[in-house]
Amino acid sequence: MSDSSPALLIEGVCKRYASLQALDHVSFEVRQGEFFGLLGPNGAGKTTLISTMAGLTRPDDGRIRVMGHDVVSDYRAARRNLGVVPQELVFDPFFTVRETLRIQSGYFGMGRNDAWIDEILHHLDLGAKADVNMRALSGGMKRRVLVAQALVHRPPVIVLDEPTAGVDVELRQNLWAFVRRLNEQGHTIVLTTHYLEEAESLCGRIAMLKQGRVLALETTSDLLSRRFQLTLLLRLRGGVALPQAFHAVAKASADGRVAIALDGADDVAACLAQLHAAGVGLDDVELRRPDLEDVFIAMMQEAA
Amino acid sequence: MSKALRTLMYKELLRFWKVGFQTVGAPVLTALLYLLVFSHVLDRQVEVYGGVGYTAFLVPGLIMMSLLQNAFSNSSSSLIQSKVTGNLVFVLLTPISYREFFAAYVLAAVIRGLLVGAGVWAVTLWFVDLPYAHPLWILVFASLGGAIMASLGVIAGIWADKFDQLAAFQNFVVMPLTFLSGVFYSIHSLPEFWQRVSHVNPFFYMIDGFRYGFFGQSDVSPWISALVAGGSFVALALVTLNMLARGYKLRS
Known part of the structure; x- marks a missing residue:
């Protein structure tokens, strides 16, 4: 058995x-x-x-x-x-x-x-x-x-x-x-x-x-992977403002960086090109995958 | 006897043996002190049975009292310690049945009781020559008394959530019943009212029957004492087994 x-x-x-x-x-x-x-x-x-x-x-x-x-x-x-x-x-x-x-x-x-x-x-x-x-x-x-x-x-x-x-x-x-x-x-x-x-x-x-x-x-x-996006974390050079097109998907992170939610890895290059074209300089770039903590916190908040 | 039962019994034996000075040596010394004090004061003034001096009368009572108290202590203190520290989980997670659990704790406690009783008997050999009129009765009452107190110890150990609850059980139930059972006197020396009260104390029958094994004389027939002690054990064993089967205070 x-x-x-x-x-x-x-x-x-x-x-x-x-x-x-x-x-x-x-x-x-x-x-x-x-x-x-x-x-x-x-x-x-x-x-x-x-x-x-x-x-x-x-x-x-x-x-x-x-x-x-x-x-x-x-x-x-x-x-x-x-x-x-x-x-x-x-x-x-x-x-x-x-x-x-x-x-x-x-x-x-x-x-x-x-x-x-x-x-x-x-x-x-x-x-x-x-x-x-x-x-x-x-x-x-x-x-x-x-x-x-x-x-x-x-x-x-x-x-x-x-x-x-x-x-x-x-x-x-x-x-x-x-x-x-x-x-x-x-x-x-x-x-x-x-x-x-x-x-x-x-x-x-x-x-x-x-x-x-x-x-x-x-x-x-x-x-x-179910519903969580990649996050592009950027440190903007010299306090330059983000172009208007990013305002809907970007938010400030706790360490002073800007976090931009992306649908997939293909969007990374396009996003960076758009920033470059707008004259936004970057001091630091990091691409972060969602981790279990993000999922856990989001699910617990949804269930609350 | 299954391997699991033998192991749990072995664990219980090893537990008290590792602190033998405290669990065997100390009660033997206490009994010896009782003997020295009471026999010194009363030996020439009291004759309880015809031809039996007070010191000789006292020794079987002290042996049995030590045996009973230590059988109770073994199962009750082991269980409360395991519950409070949480290590009882190591037994509860295993395939050990509630009957094996009961048998292991009772057998180990009886063995400790017998060991302490034998220790008291050995040290009192220096002071008095005891007769051994009916050795089989001695063994029967020693074993039954130990088993009764071991079962009571399992009940108390499971019931108590804190050490002070167990101490209360020991001080307000076990000690009075032991001291008022005829360890230090024959109940015939009591007023009639207290004689009647003594007859509802099961400890009295254990000690009286045990004493009969030595002197061939007792306050009541050893058969009645055996019946009361045997009945008490069966009743307590049923209560204990029922608690264990239901997982009372052990499994939520």
């Missing part, structure tokens, strides 16, 4: 906490092997959705399947197929890193798992800390152990809930390199992050949530 099933199938999931509708008929699926992004502002319902996938929260309505296994009625199989890196930096202060990982393996019924534990420790740069108590680790190190704990039972689906929050640049790059490798090996990755550039560079498809609803569910490239 699990071979041809979607990695995650989410159908009409609703969850209400008192007056707050945390999830409102959320439906989408994540295919096996995808690198999927789950984005949204604080309180959008991302963590509630992840908690529901993991069985920490029970849905009021709807259902979720992990590799074909229902997270409520077939929770044992569903949880064996899912590894979750929680958002909070939690740890058990009684144990060393290796003890923590051995215990976590045992919870999943795995006996001798040291070869895989050593491999994870190596890839996460934790080898030297294997016998160190969790209390003695830095925040970044603890975050890596959380990732290791989620991987210890070799789950085909890995959910990372803001894994790089408060993590330094070097660790972030190492972590993404490791997660990319896992994805290349066939693991399905679901990522929530506030670093939109990370989602843009890593995720093939993205769901955007707001107030418990799915606002968008598209490939990252479709999302970026």
Whole structure:
């Protein structure tokens, strides 16, 4: 059953906490092997959705399947197929890193798992800390152990809930390199992050949530190209005024430059020629593609 | 016993063993201090059963009191710590069933209770020669008492959201029931009203039955005590399993 099933199938999931509708008929699926992004502002319902996938929260309505296994009625199989890196930096202060990982393996019924534990420790740069108590680790190190704990039972689906929050640049790059490798090996990755550039560079498809609803569910490239234009950023020489023809498409940017919205790359040459003909000198020119942050902000504003 | 259950039990055992000085050594010392003070003051003045000196009478009570309190502490403190620090999520994310969860926490807590009880017994060997009239009853009541308190500890650990709520449970429920159960006296030495009150305290039956295992004498029949203790365990186990199955305060 699990071979041809979607990695995650989410159908009409609703969850209400008192007056707050945390999830409102959320439906989408994540295919096996995808690198999927789950984005949204604080309180959008991302963590509630992840908690529901993991069985920490029970849905009021709807259902979720992990590799074909229902997270409520077939929770044992569903949880064996899912590894979750929680958002909070939690740890058990009684144990060393290796003890923590051995215990976590045992919870999943795995006996001798040291070869895989050593491999994870190596890839996460934790080898030297294997016998160190969790209390003695830095925040970044603890975050890596959380990732290791989620991987210890070799789950085909890995959910990372803001894994790089408060993590330094070097660790972030190492972590993404490791997660990319896992994805290349066939693991399905679901990522929530506030670093939109990370989602843009890593995720093939993205769901955007707001107030418990799915606002968008598209490939990252479709999302970026759907309705957003290129922007030509110009620094005009000597305070020269823009020709009248540009007033409808130009606006001043915060750093003193002029931003001109273009429909496509073909317009760049024509725009610059028109400025040259009007005698407008330029000190600086930059062509900027829309990024996920532009899309995100625009969509959230539209939905407000 | 599944690998998952064994691992969770092992984790619980390792947790208290790593701080054994505090979780085993300290309660043994406390019991020893009780013994030194009470036996010094009362040994020549009180004879509870015929031919049984007060110090000998006191020792099984102290062993059982330490066993019960530590079985309760193990499951309750582990759960509240894991809840407050958030690391209980590592258990909740796994395929461990609620029955395995219950069994692991109870078994580990019973083992800690038995270990502390054995420690108290070992240090009191210096002070008194105890008879062992019915060793099987000793084991039955030690295990049942530990299991009752371990279940109560799971309930308290799940119910409490803060450490002070758990402390209140311990100070206002567990301690009074333990101290008013006949650890330090036979209930026959109480006025009739308080004797009747003692008979509704399940802790009294655990300690009385346990003491019967040593002296072959008790305030009530060991069979009645076993029935009350067994019934109490079944009732508490059902309540605990129901809470765990519903995910009460564990899964939203």
